[in-house]
Amino acid sequence: MEYIPNTKEEQHQMLKAIGVETIEDLLSDIPSEIRLTRGLQLPPPLSEPELKTEMLRLSERNADLLHHVPFLGGGAYDHYVPSVVGHLAFRSEFYTAYTPYQAEMSQGLLQTIYEFQTMIAELTGMDVANASLYDGGSALAEAAMMAVKITKRKTILVSSTIHPSYRAVLKTYLSGANVTIIELPSENGATDLVTVGKRLGEDIACILVQTPNFLGCLEPVEGLAQEVHRHGALLGVSADPISLGLLKSPGEAGADIVIGEGQGMGCGLNFGGPNLGFFATKKEYVRQMPGRVVGATVDTKGRRGYCLTLQTREQHIKRERATSNICTNEALAALSATIYLSIMGRQGLREVGRLCLQKAHYLKHRLCEIKGFEMAFARPFFREFVAKTPVPPSRINKKLYKGKIIGGLDLGELDRKLKNHWLVCVTEKRTKEEMDHLVAAVKEITT
Amino acid sequence: MSESLIFEKSVPGRKGYSLPDLDVPEVPIAELIPADYLRKDPPLLPELSEVDVVRHFTNLSRDNYGIDQGFYPLGSCTMKYNPKVNEDVARYAGFAALHPLQPFEQTQGALQMLFQLEVALREITGMDRVTLQPAAGAQGELVGMLMIRAYHQSKGNLRRKVIVPDSAHGTNPATAALAGYQVQVVHSNADGLVDLEDLKHLVDTETAALMLTNPNTLGLFERDILKIAELVHSVGALLYLDGANLNALLGLCRPGDMGFDVVHSNLHKTFTTPHGGGGPGAGALGVKSRLAPFLPVPVVEKTEKGYVLDNRRPRSIGKVHSFYGNFGNLVRAYTYIRRMGAVGFRKVSTNAILNANYIRTRLEKVYPVPYNRFCMHEFVASAKKFRDKEVHAWDIAKRLIDYGIYPPTVNFPMVVEEALMIEPTETEPKENLDHFCEAMLRIAKEIEEDPELVKTAPHTRSVTRLDEVRAVKQLDLRWKPA
Ligand SMILES: Cc1ncc(COP(=O)(O)O)c(C=O)c1O
Numbered sequence: 001m002e003y004i005p006n007t008k009e010e011q012h013q014m015l016k017a018i019g020v021e022t023i024e025d026l027l028s029d030i031p032s033e034i035r036l037t038r039g040l041q042l043p044p045p046l047s048e049p050e051l052k053t054e055m056l057r058l059s060e061r062n063a064d065l066l067h068h069v070p071f072l073g074g075g076a077y078d079h080y081v082p083s084v085v086g087h088l089a090f091r092s093e094f095y096t097a098y099t100p101y102q103a104e105m106s107q108g109l110l111q112t113i114y115e116f117q118t119m120i121a122e123l124t125g126m127d128v129a130n131a132s133l134y135d136g137g138s139a140l141a142e143a144a145m146m147a148v149k150i151t152k153r154k155t156i157l158v159s160s161t162i163h164p165s166y167r168a169v170l171k172t173y174l175s176g177a178n179v180t181i182i183e184l185p186s187e188n189g190a191t192d193l194v195t196v197g198k199r200l201g202e203d204i205a206c207i208l209v210q211t212p213n214f215l216g217c218l219e220p221v222e223g224l225a226q227e228v229h230r231h232g233a234l235l236g237v238s239a240d241p242i243s244l245g246l247l248k249s250p251g252e253a254g255a256d257i258v259i260g261e262g263q264g265m266g267c268g269l270n271f272g273g274p275n276l277g278f279f280a281t282k283k284e285y286v287r288q289m290p291g292r293v294v295g296a297t298v299d300t301k302g303r304r305g306y307c308l309t310l311q312t313r314e315q316h317i318k319r320e321r322a323t324s325n326i327c328t329n330e331a332l333a334a335l336s337a338t339i340y341l342s343i344m345g346r347q348g349l350r351e352v353g354r355l356c357l358q359k360a361h362y363l364k365h366r367l368c369e370i371k372g373f374e375m376a377f378a379r380p381f382f383r384e385f386v387a388k389t390p391v392p393p394s395r396i397n398k399k400l401y402k403g404k405i406i407g408g409l410d411l412g413e414l415d416r417k418l419k420n421h422w423l424v425c426v427t428e429k430r431t432k433e434e435m436d437h438l439v440a441a442v443k444e445i446t447t
Numbered sequence: 448m449s450e451s452l453i454f455e456k457s458v459p460g461r462k463g464y465s466l467p468d469l470d471v472p473e474v475p476i477a478e479l480i481p482a483d484y485l486r487k488d489p490p491l492l493p494e495l496s497e498v499d500v501v502r503h504f505t506n507l508s509r510d511n512y513g514i515d516q517g518f519y520p521l522g523s524c525t526m527k528y529n530p531k532v533n534e535d536v537a538r539y540a541g542f543a544a545l546h547p548l549q550p551f552e553q554t555q556g557a558l559q560m561l562f563q564l565e566v567a568l569r570e571i572t573g574m575d576r577v578t579l580q581p582a583a584g585a586q587g588e589l590v591g592m593l594m595i596r597a598y599h600q601s602k603g604n605l606r607r608k609v610i611v612p613d614s615a616h617g618t619n620p621a622t623a624a625l626a627g628y629q630v631q632v633v634h635s636n637a638d639g640l641v642d643l644e645d646l647k648h649l650v651d652t653e654t655a656a657l658m659l660t661n662p663n664t665l666g667l668f669e670r671d672i673l674k675i676a677e678l679v680h681s682v683g684a685l686l687y688l689d690g691a692n693l694n695a696l697l698g699l700c701r702p703g704d705m706g707f708d709v710v711h712s713n714l715h716k717t718f719t720t721p722h723g724g725g726g727p728g729a730g731a732l733g734v735k736s737r738l739a740p741f742l743p744v745p746v747v748e749k750t751e752k753g754y755v756l757d758n759r760r761p762r763s764i765g766k767v768h769s770f771y772g773n774f775g776n777l778v779r780a781y782t783y784i785r786r787m788g789a790v791g792f793r794k795v796s797t798n799a800i801l802n803a804n805y806i807r808t809r810l811e812k813v814y815p816v817p818y819n820r821f822c823m824h825e826f827v828a829s830a831k832k833f834r835d836k837e838v839h840a841w842d843i844a845k846r847l848i849d850y851g852i853y854p855p856t857v858n859f860p861m862v863v864e865e866a867l868m869i870e871p872t873e874t875e876p877k878e879n880l881d882h883f884c885e886a887m888l889r890i891a892k893e894i895e896e897d898p899e900l901v902k903t904a905p906h907t908r909s910v911t912r913l914d915e916v917r918a919v920k921q922l923d924l925r926w927k928p929a
Contacts, residue, residue: 269545
């Protein structure tokens with residue numbers, strides 16, 4: 001077996017050194033009643049060439065986005081991944097390592113995490129960021145739990161414009177905790193500030209919103225922040241880092257915790273995972289923060305170096321009193337994001353944002369020229385918008401697919417109130433030609 | 448010498464990205480987004496050319512250490528070789544360039560892969576259903592605990608307590624607490640196994656579950672597992688397996704046949720998905736059929752119309768992942784399973800056990816093994832005897848770095864003082880095991896002859912020992928411009 005080096009002869013020498021005859025002798029602690037007396041019923045092993053053919057066939061049963069043009073977002077975005085990202089992140093010194101427990105043997109990785117924390121803090125306008133969480137959903141849940149611990153209040157307000165999956169994950173995470181979750185209604189595609197004002201009080205730990213939200217609209221974070229802080233609650237904002245080259249950081253707008261999904265930063269789509277949860281906050285809350293964090297320090301000769309720090313918050317030390325149960329995180333995705341942000345740089349991230357913004361508005365404009373199409377909400381948006389359609393979007397999507405276009409999300413399939421609402425996404429990768437193509441096809445279908 | 452930070456290398460005006468020109472008429476941004484939503488200055492990201500970025504991260508990678516470079520006996524983490532074919536397959540466009548919200552007709556291959564992976568993991572673990580949604584072991588634990596909670600709730604008795612051995616991994620008590628349980632600790636006996644008498648005292652009708660690791664974190668098989676299962680089940684509680692150590696069991700025995708009701712498996716350990724420098728992982732969770740109604744949504748099902756994601760499961764605990772889990776890792780794990788087959792897996796477990804016992808035998812005289820008997824895939828030695836030289840397990844770990852070996856897990860499990868937890872895995876050749884043993888024996892000599900050498904190690908890396916106390920006291924978690 002190519003992954004198991006020792007030969008029969010070597011195994012023999014080792015058994016002899018141990019002082020037993022056969023490997024069976026080493027298994028005496030496994031009670032015979034539970035020993036498997038048959039072979040596992042698995043498909044027969046394939047050689048490497050056979051395996052590749054088999055797996056390629058399976059992969060070809062999917063409509064991949066190299067051969068189809070997506071206008072689909074809804075929490076996973078087809079942003080361009082520069083070639084360097086994969087080549088560097090998948091250097092095997094990085095990707096076959098584990099959590100850098102032994103700092104002196106892991107300086108390279110530790111430094112990249114420190115750089116990641118710096119970039120996330122800078123983009124979000126926060127003081128500190130952790131080394132990553134699983135995804136946007138669990139990051140939202142961790143933010144809520146931290147707010148509950150800090151404020152010692154037991155009710156949280158969650159905007160209904162947050163991604164439905166994130167809200168679902170939040171609910172699951174908090175189902176064992178004694179916390180009440182109240183959903184805030186929306187008004188014209190964003191969190192309804194009037195209800196926020198009415199609902200805030202001494203019992204509220206935090207308000208959670210997302211911007212751009214699930215419907216593509218930008219949330220009035222500043223207005224929210226003022227309200228929230230007047231009541232001693234915290235404001236948690238789930239943000240999209242791709243938008244933050246252009247948009248004001250949630251920190252500057254008054255957020256206390258900024259979390260979100262970083263998949264757009266060089267991680268690719270991968271059918272929804274691995275994704276990249278990130279978590280940033282103010283320095284006064286750093287000891288309540290979940291997840292690993294890297295700090296700079298010095299070695300015995302006074303040279304700069306990096307190590308995991310503030311570990312007394314974590315499960316391996318605090319056990320049932322840890323700030324979170326997370327152990328393995330999304331380090332490699334965080335590394336990909338760090339490389340992505342390094343290559344895009346100061347101007348590049350802003351340029352990606354400009355391209356998304358301009359192109360999305362172009363498509364909106366062209367779609368709304370078609371009879372029966374109009375914008376569902378009058379709000380500023382970034383890369384994604386909801387159009388009302390004269391026929392069910394899934395019908396439009398079926399037709400588009402014949403021309404190798406993957407249309408936007410049919411929101412009516414998630415929420416009956418949003419029947420004939422189409423969530424359309426335009427990243428920097430979409431061209432005018434592709435958009436004109438989409439518009440022509442849509443016209444044909446609906447008129 | 449250590450590398451400067453990427454921010455320190457930035458040169459204003461340098462550019463490393465390549466994007467197409469805007470091909471639609473530009474509208475002034477002020478007409479699209481109100482000024483108070485906009486960032487005034489671009490964020491302080493570095494400005495570098497492509498070659499600058501490539502050299503930066505390449506040089507950093509050279510100051511790091513992965514399995515591809517050498518031995519990595521980090522106990523409990525199963526740092527085995529990650530086959531390269533997994534990487535090729537995970538990059539096939541049909542897997543990598545696939546959007547999670549495409550209609551099912553467009554993703555049949557992905558759903559079929561998930562379905563077949565579930566079927567294979569059911570067989571390997573002996574469970575009835577498996578969810579692939581958890582993004583890591585700890586999230587698998589959370590799903591398991593919440594399902595156990597939902598199960599007891601459905602029986603009309605919520606139950607307050609979860610029992611966890613003193614030797615358990617930290618995520619076990621942390622997760623039980625997160626799920627709303629009161630954590631009770633059951634002690635280990637003189638053999639390093641669950642103390643049955645202590646367990647009998649603790650188990651009652653308020654017990655929701657016992658979270659057990661088997662083989663346990665000492666690398667020992669819980670010989671009384673059937674008695675433990677009977678005891679736990681006798682009060683209506685459930686038995687949870689932290690299956691992080693499944694590598695030792697493959698093809699030999701199955702959690703489902705030992706009485707476990709719920710088991711998570713870390714695909715980033717046993718099933719060779721790379722550890723990624725700390726993640727992503729994948730924490731598949733298997734359950735017996737009586738718990739299946741509570742599985743997180745969506746569940747992959749095979750219907751006449753093909754494979755679908757079923758979200759309509761009224762008793763489900765809900766969602767735990769934004770989409771369907773770490774799909775890229777699931778592709779890798781499935782690829783590995785198809786490469787190995789039943790015969791391959793038996794070779795994995797038996798060679799992992801053989802390698803561990805070989806090291807144990809070579810080291811036991813110099814590094815006492817407090818619970819010393821045939822071990823499974825790993826064992827825990829103690830460095831306590833070196834305390835009189837003021838040398839700790841931690842120092843030995845640091846000195847191993849100078850021998851070019853990644854150190855074992857230290858100071859865990861907590862039931863062994865000065866613990867050195869050693870897991871060689873099956874993918875290590877004998878000469879590397881020998882090199883490791885010789886390094887360990889030489890370090891023991893060094894402690895006798897020149898303890899300072901060990902206490903001040905490592906001496907061969909880009910940095911010497913780092914001041915971790917200062918890192919906490921003078922927190923510096925990000926770079927700031929001067
Ligand atoms: C015994 C044991 N249980 C649980 C875990 C947690 O798994 P993860 O790190 O994937 O969350 C680990 C590994 O880290 C482990 O070794």
